[in-house]
Amino acid sequence: MGRAPCCDKANVKRGPWSPEEDATLKNYVETHGTGGNWIALPKKAGLRRCGKSCRLRWLNYLRPDIKHGGFTEEEDNIICTLYAEMGSRWSAIASKLPGRTDNDVKNYWNTKLKKKIMAGKVTLKTLTDNDTLPSISTPSLTNNQNVKTSQNSPFPSSQNQNSPPLDANNTFSISEKSIISFDQTHHGLYSPQVMDVVSQIGANSRIPNYNNNNNPVVSLSQEGSSSISDSSSIAMNNKNVSQPEQHANDDYESMEMLMDFGFGFPYDFANGPNCHYERVGELAPSSYPEWVDFSYADIKPH
DNA sequence: AATGTTACCAACCGCCAGGAG
């Protein structure tokens, strides 16, 4: 037997709220408060609406402190950083954005921000050990964004938690490349939100060859038409860490993804709780105009 | 101008956690 419905569906109005209903709800809540009981509220207020619907309408639209309109670049940064850190916990993310609701943030992510990220130019490049990566940078982060979390920070232990060393402008950046190490013994546990986006890029990626050190070198591209059907392609989904299929002569204990941070994503995006960094680069200044530019990526065995 | 497609976002659905009884 299922749970009893929260309201009589047959006798409640559904669909878009009329201005009159909005006014009624707003007046009631401002005058009486919610009384801690949304289910009983519509009856008291004289609304033929489900209590949950009233709550949602109030929280997402009628609340006086709601901010309507487009998201700023700063908000983009915060959302991306927090999404990388905590995934689709929209209410938690929204709580860091004054005036924004979880629904707003969720919609914005699903309809715009994700596309904005995916639309970033992805350049094909095969790395060799002799490659010198260009200086790269990341979007600015502010001190109050609570950017932390990985237990294995790429930053010096003297830094607070795992936050990057912020300069006077509250920005940080990375130059050269960093190594994200994926320990195969724990594959499947890596930051799924990272793999989600990476996997979408990975859909057009493959490992074309091995370099002189027998390292499989992967090139990522959205522009190319390559598929993942190659035997050496990386198989990815949003639950499992990507890993090259076993190469005949390889016995990987783990592998590393050399990743240039030039894609301009917040460092935390690749700094999930189960990734560890080996910092081989240095931090460089300034912000990056584009959200994503996976300029270089290289996967190699330890 | 008409029609089809895409993008956007408000609203709904159903699950879950936590508190009250």
Add this chain to the structure above:
DNA sequence: ACTCCTGGCGGTTGGTAACAT
């Protein structure tokens, strides 16, 4: 300890505006 109820949350849907053909 258990059940029930409610609020909160994330995923999904549906309506419609905007754009393309």
